[in-house]
Amino acid sequence: MLKGRSIICPDDLSIEEIDDLFLLANDIIINKESYKESCNGYILATLFFESSTRTRLSFEAAMHKLGGDVVGFSDFNSSSVAKGESITDTVRTVECYSDLIVLRHPKEGAPILASNVLDIPLINAGDGAHYHPTQTLTDLYTIYNYKKKIDNLVIGICGDLKFGRTVHSLIKVLCKYKNISFVFISPDKLRLPDYIIKVLDKEGIKYIETDNLDNMKDLDVLYMTRVQKERFFNEEDYIKLKDKFIINNEVLKSAKEDLIIMHPLPRNNEISSEVDLDKRAVYFKQAKYGLYIRMALILKLLGIK
Amino acid sequence: MLSITGIKKGIVIDHIPSGYAMVIFDYLNLEEAKYSVALIMNVCSNKMGKKDIIKIENDVNIDLSILGIISTDITINIIDKEKIIKKYNPEIPMIINNVIKCKNPRCVTSVENNIFNKFNLINEEKKEYSCEYCEDIIVVDKL
Incomplete structure (x- = not known):
């Protein structure tokens, strides 16, 4: 039962609850018309303390497609926080006007802090380099749609594994599925943080860490990430690392025919535009699946479905 | 004496x-x-x-x-x-409430006033605790 619950980290959802969301999202895709008034009278608040395009727009589009309304802000400077208001005071106030809050904040743990003072559900839309559970749902739903399963897969994750919150969230949930193994491809300075490695070791998950793209032929899924400039205190470090791994047609020659190439977007140079024409490139479809899975999540948290 | x-x-x-x-x-x-x-x-x-x-x-x-x-x-x-x-004899505490602060500059505790700092024990042998908010791991072997 997801009604009234907050979704802060990927562990907040069981495999069964994720499967239920997949089934509901499938039904939304098939029967779009029957959902267009499901959220009549409900208000979603989107509080984005950090810039976002697709996450915010996909939440807002999801709510509009369900017939609900949206309030909120996407510019930190236009909010009362710019006047020194605390996060907890802001969400307590917004709770008075809305039924569900979507929060993105640059500081890690802000959604836990916020949800502790709320009586309505809150969805973490990304907290710094920490978690981004709805991107994880998007990623899982994409894999599920292309592979028809999320078991027995070799998953390559490439790029910024240190600060990439989508990566941390995805790995934690994938650990719950059967016989998943990982190939982590990153520069040494952007390797996975210790707390994720500890999760992998604790669960007995097979993984290798490497700084090259030589293992391409083994992969069922290749998940690319952008090296995020905003996570670096030092621009020199960012410039050194940003173009370390670039996927192009040449690199993909040794990859499986049924590989899927994913990316949470936005991308910079890490996937060459020539790859967009490759049928294995699914990142734009991935963004579309993100809309449907968010619609499903909104319906579940509000207790409508 | x-x-x-x-x-x-x-x-x-x-x-x-x-x-x-x-x-x-x-x-x-x-x-x-x-x-x-x-x-x-x-x-x-x-x-x-x-x-x-x-x-x-x-x-x-x-x-x-x-x-x-x-x-x-x-x-x-x-x-x-x-x-x-x-x-x-005292045991290693499972939870440390409001005694130590998180050192992760990206943690929400670095910006929110009057926040209740909480750390959960994750490895007793190494005295490792993780921040309730950002999950950053610190070794707490002295106050």
């Missing part, structure tokens, strides 16, 4: 590693205690060489769980009618 008399009722914290009595005194906020408190430092000890002792008169309702961070060899004696009615 320095002589400190026994207490009729209260707590005697014994076998404190030398030099840590002041740390405990500060953490337990004993300068505001309503009753007498004796802080005894550099006492000769067969087991430890030197040790510290704290005696708190009358008050027995003090949360001492945090002492496990300093040493699990500390001995806590609860005294009533001049007799030891309970004697135990």
